Amino acid sequence: MARPYTSLPAGAKNHLEAMAANGMLSESKAATALGMPIDQFKRVIADDAASKQIWENALSIEKDELLGKLWSLADGGDRQAATTLLAVRHGLTEKQPTGGGGGVTVNFTLPAALDPSEYMKTVQSAQKALPDGGANE
Structure with a gap:
């Protein structure tokens, strides 16, 4: 049995970047192209920092x-392409035209309910405080 890979094979950087530029980049295709089992490819990408950097660079090329x-x-x-670009690059969607999603929020804080006798004391105090004692009502 062959020894497990600990890093990507020589030439992997150029090969993965070429695959990315041609739109053929995927983990399974990359592993096959490099002659590696997919499980070992995934493990190498996860465990080896240099291999992970090569993979991330290839993904960046593909994204670009x-x-x-x-x-x-x-x-x-193409309207759909423009809409997608606005959504992906700038966070704008038809559902949230302002982008940030930080719309206006208004909160009302109401005091706790008073029992009827306390309420009447408050109303009577307010009437007494009026200049004419509340007689104009």
Whole structure:
């Protein structure tokens, strides 16, 4: 049985970046292209910092390629592509046109209910405080 991989094989960086630029990047395709079992590929990416960096760089290239294609569609008048770009890049959606989702919130804090006798004392005190003693009502 072959010894388990501890890092990506030589040439993996160039190979993964080329796959990303051509839109063929996935864990299973990358593992197959590098001659590694998928479980070992995933373990190497998780455990080896240099391999993880190579994989993340390849994913960044793929993301840039996809965003470029989406931009071209949006620039050509594709409404859905433009909507997707606004949502992904700027957090705007049709449901939240303001973007931040931080709309206005108003809170009312009401005092606890008074028992009827306490309420009457409050009303009577307020009437006495009026200049004419509350007689105009």
